[in-house]
Amino acid sequence: MESDGKRGPDLAKRTREGSGGDDLVTALARLFPREKAEKIFKTPTANLANNGSAQHPEKRKAGGHGPTLEDEVVFLLNVDPDDVADDGPHTPAEWWGPFAKCVYRWEMFMGRQAPVPLMRGPRGGLKLAPKFAEWMMGLPDGWVTDVPDLTREEQIGRIGNGVCPQQAHEAFRFLRERLHEELTEGHTEESSSGDS
Template identity: 70%
Template sequence: MARLFPRDRADKLFKTPTANLGSNGSAQHPDKRKAGGHGPTLEDEVVFLLNVTPEDELPDDGPHSPAEWWNEFAPAVYRWECIRGTAAPVPVVRGPRGGVKLSPEFAEWLMGLEPGWVTSVPGLSHREKLERIGNGVVPHQAFYAFRELKTQLDEVQKSGVLDA
């Protein structure tokens, strides 16, 4: 698959991790979840729509994960890898009974957190890691929001509206 430049549009994005990922039950095919009147979760997408297994490994030859892992999400993953400057980790892990589950390391990477920010906290279970990541803030979005608010506040202060 041909790689895209980071500025190219990514039409298919992953769902955002949510706090209930760890307690949502096992993943379901997104079509089944939609048929039940619900939207798919990040875990549904990762487990059922990607071409990767827990046994796959990142190659040592560069800052990008294999494009063939990501199917229609490849442009978005490639763009985020370029922005982050790091390859996406393997997005799935093997569960205790042999099933495939969302990797907390992938959710952490997807949220823009430094590796280990949540996943290296001692004593957290798989479920607790996903809950903490899902309750978190994407630092890039928070920075943008604060920058925009500061710009607006500066404009208001220059206009003298707050001097009354």
């Protein structure tokens, strides 16, 4: 239910009589407890290019909004736009702080290091690098960022409007298996009713 997403988990629900099973939010909280949760980045979004400059995540929260990917990259990482990683499978751990585990896992999956997540804007301020957003979305290097004549904002907008190909592939695989199961079950039921 939509309302489940607007409140936290109800971990005491099981102890109340007649409470039934857990709702989705509570079930997920039991599967992935916060004390064991891994820090992951926000997803790039299309409106990220038009959000204005980054704000500290705590300031954004105080204003009643969640932090953006750009907020996290600019304020929570220990990396400079001019940093360069050594050769190897991973970028330096000190760049990522609490996000290191998720970055390292994605580097292994993608088969390449994460790009430097920051760049300098036209006035010298720090901005989210489109190459990093592209890498986060599981896209081949340059898929969006090497398209001629796209501004940074247009690149971020297209990346944020896009689909993570790995997730799309998994969703289609799941749906294909479900369709196959339903067609097989329907065919079996038709065969059974035709035999009688």
